[in-house]
Amino acid sequence: MTNDRVPPSGLPDPVRRSLFALGGLGLGAATVGFLAATFRFLVPNVLYEPSRRFAVGPASDFPPGSGTFLPDRRLYVFNSADGFYAISSVCTHLGCNVKHIGRGFECPCHGSQFDENGQVVHGPAPKALAWYALSLSPRAQLVVDLDQPVSPEFRLRA
Amino acid sequence: MSQTIWTRTLTWFDGVRRSVCRVGWPATDKDRAAAMISSLFLHIHPARVSRHVLKPTYTFALGLISAILFVVLSVTGLALMFYYVPYPAEAYRSMKDLQFVVTFGIVLRNIHRWSAHAMVGVVFLHMCRVFWTGSYKRPREFNWVVGVLLLLLTLGLSFTGYLLPWDQLAFWAITVGTNIAAYAPVVGDQVKFLLLGGHVIGATTLLRFYVLHCVMLPLAMLLLISLHVWRVRKDGLSGAENHASPTEELAGVFPASTKTYGLMAISKRPQASVEARDPNDEVFAWPHLLYRELLIALAVIVVLHVVSLVFMAPLEEMADPTRTPNPAKAPWYFLGLQELVSYSALVGGVVVPTLLALALLILPYLDRGTSGSGRWFAPERRIANTIFTAVAAAFVGLIVIGTFFRGPNWAWVWPWK
Ligand code: HEM
Ligand code: FES
Numbered sequence: 001m002t003n004d005r006v007p008p009s010g011l012p013d014p015v016r017r018s019l020f021a022l023g024g025l026g027l028g029a030a031t032v033g034f035l036a037a038t039f040r041f042l043v044p045n046v047l048y049e050p051s052r053r054f055a056v057g058p059a060s061d062f063p064p065g066s067g068t069f070l071p072d073r074r075l076y077v078f079n080s081a082d083g084f085y086a087i088s089s090v091c092t093h094l095g096c097n098v099k100h101i102g103r104g105f106e107c108p109c110h111g112s113q114f115d116e117n118g119q120v121v122h123g124p125a126p127k128a129l130a131w132y133a134l135s136l137s138p139r140a141q142l143v144v145d146l147d148q149p150v151s152p153e154f155r156l157r158a
Numbered sequence: 159m160s161q162t163i164w165t166r167t168l169t170w171f172d173g174v175r176r177s178v179c180r181v182g183w184p185a186t187d188k189d190r191a192a193a194m195i196s197s198l199f200l201h202i203h204p205a206r207v208s209r210h211v212l213k214p215t216y217t218f219a220l221g222l223i224s225a226i227l228f229v230v231l232s233v234t235g236l237a238l239m240f241y242y243v244p245y246p247a248e249a250y251r252s253m254k255d256l257q258f259v260v261t262f263g264i265v266l267r268n269i270h271r272w273s274a275h276a277m278v279g280v281v282f283l284h285m286c287r288v289f290w291t292g293s294y295k296r297p298r299e300f301n302w303v304v305g306v307l308l309l310l311l312t313l314g315l316s317f318t319g320y321l322l323p324w325d326q327l328a329f330w331a332i333t334v335g336t337n338i339a340a341y342a343p344v345v346g347d348q349v350k351f352l353l354l355g356g357h358v359i360g361a362t363t364l365l366r367f368y369v370l371h372c373v374m375l376p377l378a379m380l381l382l383i384s385l386h387v388w389r390v391r392k393d394g395l396s397g398a399e400n401h402a403s404p405t406e407e408l409a410g411v412f413p414a415s416t417k418t419y420g421l422m423a424i425s426k427r428p429q430a431s432v433e434a435r436d437p438n439d440e441v442f443a444w445p446h447l448l449y450r451e452l453l454i455a456l457a458v459i460v461v462l463h464v465v466s467l468v469f470m471a472p473l474e475e476m477a478d479p480t481r482t483p484n485p486a487k488a489p490w491y492f493l494g495l496q497e498l499v500s501y502s503a504l505v506g507g508v509v510v511p512t513l514l515a516l517a518l519l520i521l522p523y524l525d526r527g528t529s530g531s532g533r534w535f536a537p538e539r540r541i542a543n544t545i546f547t548a549v550a551a552a553f554v555g556l557i558v559i560g561t562f563f564r565g566p567n568w569a570w571v572w573p574w575k
Contacts, residue, residue: 042352043351043352044355044356044362047356047357047362048356048360048361048362049356049357049358049360050358052357071480071481072480074479074480093337093499093503094333094334094337094338094499094503095333095334095337096330096333096334096482096486097480097481097482106567107567108482108483108484108485108486108566108567109334109482109484109485109486109567109568110499110500110567110568111500111567111568111569124499124500124501124502124503126503126504
């Protein structure tokens with residue numbers, strides 16, 4: 001069992017084999033790294049979207065007892081006896097705009113119904129409508145923060 | 159003198175032609191058979207095919223029609239790209255331009271749109287044909303898997319294309335569709351974010367869908383169709399072994415004892431398609447198969463033109479994220495899922511489609527017996543056929559309900575009222 005073939009590289013077989021293994025490993029690692037980098041590349045760092053935190057107007061625009069639909073923000077802003085609160089109009093089922101009907105909300109797409117707090121009463125929507133934190137800017141503007149969901153107990157006292 | 163110049167010119171042109179085609183127009187069966195093997199474009203056919211392959215009632219040419227539709231879609235899609243701008247309001251305006259300003263723009267748009275709808279239906283029917291004839295059995299298991307991937311790619315292409323006109327129909331169909339993706343466990347929200355390139359459908363989303371629709375998915379499709387058709391070529395069409403009806407045509411050209419020739423002769427693997435068959439049952443692919451294919455391509459193109467001159471592709475008002483149309487419907491082939499989703503988003507949007515796709519992918523590795531393969535509705539396959547037909551019918555039934563029987567608020571309506 002003698003291997004008298006001399007490889008052109010002049011390296012003994014075991015060395016060549018481990019060099020190949022090293023090369024293969026390097027190629028594999030480079031491929032995985034490249035795929036990971038491409039994947040990360042596809043996740044945007046800057047979003048050219050409307051800001052997630054925005055003013056919706058002076059608090060005085062929302063008189064006591066009113067409920068106002070802001071279609072561009074896909075948001076309802078209410079002013080109740082104990083303060084302001086904001087409920088999303090985005091149906092938690094598949095994202096249609098819910099309509100404020102009577103005391104609750106109804107979705108035109110698959111007929112989900114929500115009560116006045118946005119809790120699901122009926123239909124395929126799996127969870128309640130989102131509530132977002134409200135605050136007052138120094139110039140008495142109502143400010144909504146979509147990155148700050150809150151519970152239905154939330155009220156902003158003006 | 160002038161005689162020599164003339165001859166030399168002719169020889170020169172003939173040299174150019176020969177550099178392209180190598181052989182002259184094949185006049186004999188043998189030359190045509192050689193051309194089938196040596197030409198890049200023709201060699202996806204064998205030189206000879208079983209008579210059985212030509213029977214229109216075996217395949218109904220559904221795979222061929224799928225491929226023709228893909229070519230039509232590529233050509234018309236490339237043409238549309240010269241005018242289409244993938245940026246929200248501009249996108250809608252370029253659709254309006256195509257419809258009212260660009261000469262023949264409306265015809266191209268209609269052909270592209272209707273071919274896309276047709277392709278979803280035809281690919282589905284092709285899958286049904288393959289199932290009902292038991293053609294996914296050994297050795298074709300993996301080609302069935304490639305086929306399932308092609309079906310998914312077809313749906314992906316239709317779905318990404320649906321957003322591009324940027325009208326109300328597009329916007330809300332994609333809203334519903336991408337929100338379904340968000341129901342996937344664990345990764346759902348990230349998948350949606352990646353797909354949209356943000357939290358809401360906007361310019362980034364449109365660009366992403368555009369690149370997927372115009373470059374990535376068509377390239378993947380081209381690659382897989384090549385693989386798919388190449389494997390059909392290697393395995394031969396199923397069912398040929400069930401039909402033996404000797405013909406005389408080949409006798410004069412190939413001695414009966416020669417069963418392989420040309421490339422087949424040097425192939426290392428035993429070619430079931432060549433050696434197992436009786437050569438007397440075969441005819442030449444050119445003209446018999448080739449002319450039939452050209453005829454079908456012609457028929458498909460004529461039908462597409464007639465349909466596209468009569469029926470206009472829809473274009474609603476520009477996308478308006480503040481106003482949800484009532485009802486908001488996904489593309490028709492997803493309405494079966496949307497109907498399920500209207501009961502439970504998780505079940506209809508994630509569980510059922512995932513299970514269906516997985517079941518289709520592993521089907522040929524579960525149903526392994528080979529009896530009853532290559533024939534329509536073989537009695538040996540009654541159970542398999544019944545299950546498949548029931549699932550397919552349920553799916554079609556749900557689509558019909560979602561399309562015709564669902565009105566505002568997804569409430570039940572009677573279409574004739
Ligand atoms: C873009 C979509 C597709 C294209 C262009 C395509 C094309 C073709 C063509 C040209 C054939 C030759 C026979 C015929 O014309 O019927 C064929 C056969 C076949 N296709 Fe497809 N196909 C597609 C999708 C599918 C799907 C969705 C499946 C199954 C899930 C599938 C599974 C098969 C199998 C197993 C064969 C071999 C059938 C036999 O030998 O009888 N294909 N396909
Ligand atoms: S999106 Fe509201 S019920 Fe489906």
